[in-house]
Amino acid sequence: MAQQSTYELIGGAETIRKLVEAFYPKVQRNQEIGHLFPEDITPVMEKQYMFLTQFFGGPALYTDAFGHPMMRARHLPFEITETRAKAWLSCMNEALAEIELSEPLRALVLEKLAGPAYHFINTAE
Numbered sequence: 001m002a003q004q005s006t007y008e009l010i011g012g013a014e015t016i017r018k019l020v021e022a023f024y025p026k027v028q029r030n031q032e033i034g035h036l037f038p039e040d041i042t043p044v045m046e047k048q049y050m051f052l053t054q055f056f057g058g059p060a061l062y063t064d065a066f067g068h069p070m071m072r073a074r075h076l077p078f079e080i081t082e083t084r085a086k087a088w089l090s091c092m093n094e095a096l097a098e099i100e101l102s103e104p105l106r107a108l109v110l111e112k113l114a115g116p117a118y119h120f121i122n123t124a125e
């Protein structure tokens with residue numbers, strides 16, 4: 001049997017949608033990173049839905065719409081420090097708890113996102 005993708009394991013589109021909807025209100029309220037985001041968060045949520053879908057092994061929604069993700073480059077306009085990367089991951093951890101994703105999937109998702117989050121750091125504290 002072919003190995004299941006993380007996308008399939010966590011419950012596909014429905015889970016990613018719930019996760020993104022739980023995540024951004026936390027990001028917006030977060031002291032370290034909230035101010036970096038636009039007030040109208042809907043377009044960011046939609047892009048994140050598309051990106052995470054393909055990042056976890058689902059359909060390539062983001063690339064189909066916007067081309068190569070180049071995510072580190074897309075984050076260069078924003079000063080991303082280690083503190084901010086940790087804040088982003090902490091919001092994600094809370095969102096995963098809120099949607100009640102079970103272990104070990106929760107840890108798997110966080111671990112997969114920690115790589116890019118730390119990779120996007122572009123500014124010293």
Ligand code: HEM
Binds near residue numbers: 048052066086117
């Ligand atoms: C490390 C801490 C991070 C910070 C502080 C951060 C911050 C931001 C900000 C300010 C934007 C732009 C919002 C806008 O004005 O449109 C953005 C966009 C985005 N971020 Fe992050 N981000 C972080 C990590 C991540 C990670 C780990 C991922 C996914 C693995 C991610 C995925 C995205 C996506 C998909 C977009 C939309 C890109 C687009 O415009 O097409 N971010 N992020």
